Amino acid sequence: MTLLEIENLGVVYEEDGATIRAVDGVDLSVEPGETLGIVGESGSGKSTIIKSLIDILDSNGSVADGELRFKGDDLTQFSNEELNDRIRWKEISYIPQNAMASLDPVYRIGSQIVEVIQTHTEASERDAMDRAEELLNNVGLDSERLYDYPHELSGGQRQRAVIALALALEPSLILADEPTTGLDVVIQDEILKLLSEIQDEVNCAIVLVTHDMSVVAEVADKIAVMYGGRVMEFGRTSSVFNNSNHPYTIGLKNAFPSLERGSSKSRLVSIPGSPPDLRDPPMGCRFKARCPFATQECDSVEPPTVDVGDGQRAKCHYTDQATEFRQRGESSDV
Numbered sequence: 023m024t025l026l027e028i029e030n031l032g033v034v035y036e037e038d039g040a041t042i043r044a045v046d047g048v049d050l051s052v053e054p055g056e057t058l059g060i061v062g063e064s065g066s067g068k069s070t071i072i073k074s075l076i077d078i079l080d081s082n083g084s085v086a087d088g089e090l091r092f093k094g095d096d097l098t099q100f101s102n103e104e105l106n107d108r109i110r111w112k113e114i115s116y117i118p119q120n121a122m123a124s125l126d127p128v129y130r131i132g133s134q135i136v137e138v139i140q141t142h143t144e145a146s147e148r149d150a151m152d153r154a155e156e157l158l159n160n161v162g163l164d165s166e167r168l169y170d171y172p173h174e175l176s177g178g179q180r181q182r183a184v185i186a187l188a189l190a191l192e193p194s195l196i197l198a199d200e201p202t203t204g205l206d207v208v209i210q211d212e213i214l215k216l217l218s219e220i221q222d223e224v225n226c227a228i229v230l231v232t233h234d235m236s237v238v239a240e241v242a243d244k245i246a247v248m249y250g251g252r253v254m255e256f257g258r259t260s261s262v263f264n265n266s267n268h269p270y271t272i273g274l275k276n277a278f279p280s281l282e283r284g285s286s287k288s289r290l291v292s293i294p295g296s297p298p299d300l301r302d303p304p305m306g307c308r309f310k311a312r313c314p315f316a317t318q319e320c321d322s323v324e325p326p327t328v329d330v331g332d333g334q335r336a337k338c339h340y341t342d343q344a345t346e347f348r349q350r351g352e353s354s355d356v
């Protein structure tokens with residue numbers, strides 16, 4: 023059974039009397055044990071999608087449309103209590119965009135893990151402490167770290183501790199929001215490797231949010247490319263990279279000329295232009311203003327989501343011209 027099916031998700035934020043449609047008509051799915059990478063530039067709606075799954079949107083945000091089916095249940099129908107009892111930590115855990123934010127500066131690492139375990143299970147203090155130690159060891163931290171405060175750890179160690187916390191109750195899905203941002207490249211690689219190893223061991227699925235194409239290239243089985251609150255392209259990582267069907271994906275790929283992490287060429291070259299105003303999204307295609315291939319049709323008609331084979335789909339009027347777009351994109355001007 024598919025682990026998670028997001029269907030026609032719409033999320034809005036109310037701000038200053040305006041409605042911001044941060045996520046609009048999003049369909050995504052995650053199979054047990056697989057990694058889905060969500061990429062896209064800042065503001066494209068990545069964090070909003072994963073926060074909506076466990077209902078931790080900012081207070082001015084809400085799910086306006088759609089279903090979030092997890093193991094067959096629609097999460098949007100769960101009350102806060104039901105989410106606490108059945109879903110959060112136990113089934114779905116969350117590594118926030120700012121890892122420090124999930125560690126409390128005034129409690130020792132061990133106590134924080136013990137607290138999560140004891141809040142959600144019947145475990146005794148002793149058993150919870152043993153489990154905390156085992157978890158730290160599993161993420162490559164010494165047992166002594168149990169007694170450290172967050173500020174006593176390096177950035178990489180803190181991120182490991184946060185991962186240990188996320189694993190505490192053996193969830194079947196981990197939502198990781200930019201888990202390596204802000205860490206140096208070597209540490210980033212270690213953390214990504216750790217996530218993959220853990221996944222093999224405990225067989226959990228991961229939704230990994232990042233703006234870095236090289237990160238998803240390394241660890242994701244499937245990729246969703248977000249732009250302006252919509253999924254522009256979705257499919258297996260190799261297909262999305264080698265057979266990109268959306269001009270935005272082609273542009274993103276060219277913005278990372280070398281996908282080898284840490285290479286001098288992997289710096290970000292942004293695609294010219296700015297994202298659409300989500301208070302008043304434009305008609306037609308949301309990417310049209312920045313698309314080198316846009317036509318009048320793109321200006322007025324919303325593109326369909328086209329199935330291009332092998333589960334890959336792209337939201338573009340011109341998927342039949344994708345081969346030409348890719349060639350032109352590589353040669354220069356996208």
Ligand code: ATP
Nearest residue numbers: 035037042044063064065066067068069070080300
């Ligand atoms: P980043 O890469 O910068 O983390 P993101 O892809 O995670 O970006 P989101 O944080 O999901 O993007 O934001 C999507 C859109 O919703 C953006 O336009 C953002 O400005 C808006 N937004 C997010 N949170 C709020 C909020 N609490 N109130 C109003 N607008 C918000």
Ligand code: MG
Nearest residue numbers: 068069070119
């Ligand atoms: Mg974000």
